[in-house]
Amino acid sequence: FHFYFQELLKYSTSCDGVQELQEALVAMLDLLKSVNDSMHQISITGYDGDLSELGKVLMQGSFSVWTGHRKGPTKMKDLARFKPMQRHLFLYEKALVFCKKREDHGDGYDKTSSYSFKHFLKMNAVGITENVKGDHRKFEIWYSGREEVYVVQAQTVDLKMAWLNEIRKILF
Numbered sequence: 001f002h003f004y005f006q007e008l009l010k011y012s013t014s015c016d017g018v019q020e021l022q023e024a025l026v027a028m029l030d031l032l033k034s035v036n037d038s039m040h041q042i043s044i045t046g047y048d049g050d051l052s053e054l055g056k057v058l059m060q061g062s063f064s065v066w067t068g069h070r071k072g073p074t075k076m077k078d079l080a081r082f083k084p085m086q087r088h089l090f091l092y093e094k095a096l097v098f099c100k101k102r103e104d105h106g107d108g109y110d111k112t113s114s115y116s117f118k119h120f121l122k123m124n125a126v127g128i129t130e131n132v133k134g135d136h137r138k139f140e141i142w143y144s145g146r147e148e149v150y151v152v153q154a155q156t157v158d159l160k161m162a163w164l165n166e167i168r169k170i171l172f
Contacts, residue, residue, distance in 0.1 A: 040115070041090060044099055047117040054120075055093025058166050061159065062088050062101065066151040084153065088115050091166055095120045096141065121148075123170050130164055139164060 037057040044051060064084035090097040099115035121143050129140035136157050141150045154160035 037090075040088075040113075043114040044090070044097070045114055045116050047097075047120075051092075051097075054095045054097070057090055057092055058170075059091040059163055060089065061154075061163075062086065063155075064153040065089075065098070068149045068151075087118065089152070090115075091163070091170075093123070093170060095122050096126065096167075123167075126167070126171065128164065128167055128171070136160075141167075 034057075037060050040060050041051060041057050063086075065087045066082055066084050086101070088099045088101045090099065097120040098118045100118055102114050102116060121141070125144045127142045127146075129142070132138035132140055132151055135153060137155070137160050138151055138153045139160055141152055142148065143150075154163065
């Protein structure tokens with residue numbers, strides 16, 4: 001679908017209406033993304049409240065996550081030694097939701113992913129550190145004055161930047 005539009009654009013660069021075509025493409029992609037994000041959200045299990053109260057889903061994706069808690073015996077420098085957890089993150093307007101992805105094996109098209117809810121952070125108590133030593137794909141999300149710290153590693157630097165941009169928009 002996406003591909004079809006891009007092909008269309010490729011062959012119509014010199015004719016009238018290319019601007020409209022480009023705008024239509026952007027709108028279509030936005031719509032596709034938002035439908036896709038909502039589809040994933042439907043598969044979240046184990047959340048007690050009403051997810052719609054958290055606002056719109058802005059981003060969602062899979063990350064490696066290391067956690068540290070100020071209260072425990074864990075010092076921040078010990079973080080790197082632990083194996084990361086694989087978490088699927090949903091960024092809502094009001095909260096960041098951490099889930100564990102489960103692949104339910106069906107046949108062909110029935111293969112659905114579901115996400116079991118682990119915890120969430122309210123965006124009004126979140127802070128970010130954009131760079132973490134040792135890996136350009138990592139950033140830090142901290143909660144209520146660094147009492148909880150989550151080191152999050154994206155698959156690519158571009159993905160990390162896209163998430164940071166969205167989080168920044170919410171925070172500021």
